[in-house]
Amino acid sequence: MKKILILGVAPVQAEAIEKLNEMGYETYAIAMKKDGPGADAAQHFEEINIIDEQVVSQYIKDNQIDAVYSVGSDLAMPVANKLSETLDLPHFVSYETAYACNHKDEMRQRTKGIAGSVPFEITQEADFQTEIDFPVFVKPTDGQGQRGISLVETKEALPEAIRKAIENSREGSAIIERYIDGYEISVNGYVVDGKLQFTLVSMRETWPQHPGLIHKHVIDPEANFPMSSIEAAIQAHLETLQIDNGPVYAQVKVMDDEAFIIEITPRFDGCHMHKLIQYYNEDDLLDKTFKHLLENQKPSFSKEGKVNPIVLEFMCETPNQTIDYDQFETPEGTLESYRYYHQGDMIRPVNGVYDKVGFYIYPLKKEGN
Known part of the structure; x- marks a missing residue:
């Protein structure tokens, strides 16, 4: 029986764990706290911070895990794919790809000018003056779950929105994007x-x-x-x-x-x-x-x-x-x-x-x- 590790125990991860149980796999889950339904859904649970790659890697080795995955979490995907590459476990995309998709600045830089791309600017300064016409969206470059996002309609409101985005960014950066009126x-x-x-x-x-x-x-x-x-x-x-x-x-x-x-x-x-x-x-x-x-x-x-x-x-x-x-x-x-x-x-x-x-x-x- 293959052993599968899911990173995170929120309701969306619990659904993945329950599906794996139904399919006959042995399920493992880790999270910083036992504060989600996935902890009880998994056959094995341990309190481990999912972004502590060294500890997670050792847990995978100790338990002879066959695959590590997650759903519904941009934070988990770079970790899952980096460890899968390092430990030669199955994975769909590279760590580089997962990292880019979890960092709006990186994603925008790579896709600049292609079909469906959106004009943007990156800043770490609250007094930054955008050249994009208002209104604009201001977001943390590496956030998820709509944290720190503001719709800004005036020049005067921009500094506070940038500060809010930076406070919610692990890297201290904000991305300013053209507002698409659709x-x-x-x-x-x-x-x-x-x-x-x-x-x-x-x-x-x-x-x-x-x-x-x-x-x-x-x-x-x-x-x-x-x-x-x-x-x-x-x-x-x-x-x-x-x-x-x-x-x-x-x-x-x-x-x-x-x-x-x-x-x-x-x-x-x-x-x-x-x-x-x-x-x-x-x-x-x-x-x-x-x-x-x-x-x-x-x-x-x-x-x-x-x-x-x-x-x-x-x-x-x-x-x-x-x-x-x-x-x-x-x-x-x-x-x-x-x-x-x-x-x-x-x-x-x-x-x-x-x-x-x-x-x-x-x-x-x-x-x-």
Whole structure:
């Protein structure tokens, strides 16, 4: 029986661990604290900081681990791929690629000028004056989970936004990006031998009071997207960043039928989209991913057939207070729901503004239905 180590124990990692258990693998998990459901889902758990590469490497050797992986975490992917390269374990992308996708400045530098790229500037100075027309997004160069991100509409507001981004950056850097005035989508894809073999586009509905923070993902087969531009932009980024195999997730904005890549990363997203996709067309991306990674079975995907329009809606709340789930109303027809906490638990800050505390999955209702 192969032994698989998952880095992290949050709900998204717990789903991967549960899938591996179901597939008959021996599961291991590590995290700095036993503060997520993955710790109990794994057959073996140890409190280890996932970015302490020397300690994690020794843990892999001591337990004769056959593969190390993670989902939903940009922080974990460079570690997983670096250790996999060093220890000759299976992996989809190089450490260099995983590092670039976890560092917005590196990703933007590499993809500058290709299809779907966005104008940007990098700074470590709060008084930096941008040459990009307002409004702009200001972000930490190496952040995730929407931490430290600001939409800035005036020159006067820029210094504070840069300071906020730098405070949330491990490297003390901020990236200023052109604001794309269009609608947001998510693209979940799968790459085999350098080519997109699966592409699914979902609408991203964000909270109006918190720009960029996700409220809902909606998969609607009747939605009209500029697929040629979307796929061309993603393929160009895949080739430039050398994402040759495995899952890929992109956050995209569409303006005047042209796709712009906001983020792209060689992993599953952190929003449980694999669950939504399985409800939509029955493709089990976690199962296909692990068979590809661990057994070298190249996946095939549903091309035609019945689909079910579907929604994933997040429950969100301000962090650093106790959670009261009684405030949320369960949507009609809910197929699945999940709570990140127990009633009355303290909400941990992730983005620090309006954090996910759970989700609902339910059928998309159209007018007249």
